[in-house]
Ligand SMILES: Nc1ncnc2c1ncn2[C@@H]1O[C@H](COP(=O)(O)OP(=O)(O)OP(=O)(O)O)[C@@H](O)[C@H]1O
């Protein structure tokens with residue numbers, strides 16, 4: 001039995017959905033606004049949220065954001081009136097499972113709820129039973145860019161050289177780190193991961209170095225830190241640029257002396273670890289601007305490995321899709337879906353801001369959601385993340401109140417800014433996308449005073 005949380009300010013909808021879902025054998029909690037919904041999520045074991053996009057007080061989009069942030073494992077299904085269909089589409093692009101349009105068709109509601117629960121179930125299964133299989137994708141792709149990554153891994157894995165893995169979100173940095181460990185003489189030892197961004201500043205020292213009993217309020221027992229746990233193996237410092245300067249100083253000391261003390265302890269502990277670090281930030285810039293210690297940077301950056309974003313190795317797209325389509329099919333008996341030529345065209349044009357992770361999530365959703373065996377372009381459009389973050393999206397400009405020249409210029413400026421953003425300020429690429437020459441684009445940038453790198 002699954003537990004479903006219904007969030008709608010209309011009592012009629014709450015009533016109908018509660019009844020129907022009960023009849024289908026699910027547990028249901030129904031609440032009328034976002035605050036109550038978030039409270040319910042803290043106290044009840046919810047598998048699926050059915051969320052009205054148009055709510056009083058806290059809007060549905062904000063509720064969705066809070067759910068995705070605090071309960072990423074919970075699927076969200078949006079309900080929307082015809083007037084708010086744009087918001088519903090936006091919500092799907094932000095990670096909602098799908099949307100249902102009012103007036104609700106009960107058959108359709110039941111099917112979509114079943115699908116959402118199926119996805120939940122598959123994810124859980126993947127997490128539990130097949131965890132290693134899920135985490136350890138082999139490195140797929142034959143592009144030159146990935147070839148360089150492979151060659152660097154090959155060259156450096158055998159030594160104890162410290163490696164810094166650089167690349168955007170979801171490009172496969174962790175995969176690279178694990179591969180380095182696997183190919184090293186330490187592969188029989190532990191691979192220990194620390195995500196420096198997700199540990200609160202007050203706890204990171206204890207997390208890294210461990211603590212003695214009673215060293216602070218919650219230290220009820222002695223605990224080993226990650227450095228100690230990684231002894232004889234590899235320590236993966238993920239999101240290293242998010243470490244505070246104070247912690248950086250301590251990590252630097254450990255690297256130099258290969259020993260440290262537990263928090264609240266006196267005894268010096270020596271360890272034998274190989275360090276691999278990763279970040280999605282521009283770490284050289286962090287160094288220049290004083291947020292990352294230069295000495296630590298040089299220490300960890302003995303071998304830099306830059307993992308290229310997917311849009312720079314679109315040659316890998318077919319192979320990746322093929323691999324994930326088979327791996328993430330809707331069930332053990334289901335046949336893997338195919339992508340129509342038009343769907344493929346769209347995927348090739350997509351900028352993949354979330355890289356391989358986005359691709360993987362996309363395939364997972366399409367496999368379960370698409371009713372057709374050959375996935376259409378329309379389905380792809382529906383489930384593909386949009387490049388622009390809705391939070392940053394500007395309110396729609398009131399072109400109607402402008403004179404033609406002004407409206408044209410405003411529009412042109414916005415388009416240029418957007419294209420430059422899509423291409424990370426690369427003038428050649430942006431001008432190609434706009435169908436004008438680079439020098440023409442330069443002139444316009446000057447005319448509008450745009451900062452192409454922003
Ligand atoms: N070349 C690849 N072939 C197959 N799967 C891949 C490849 N690269 C990444 N993946 C898969 O994509 C997902 C994201 O990869 P990973 O977690 O290594 O990225 P990351 O760069 O560490 O992301 P983040 O910056 O968000 O931490 C993982 O599930 C990983 O297994």
Ligand SMILES: [Mg+2]
Pocket residue numbers: 173174238
């Ligand atoms: Mg990572």
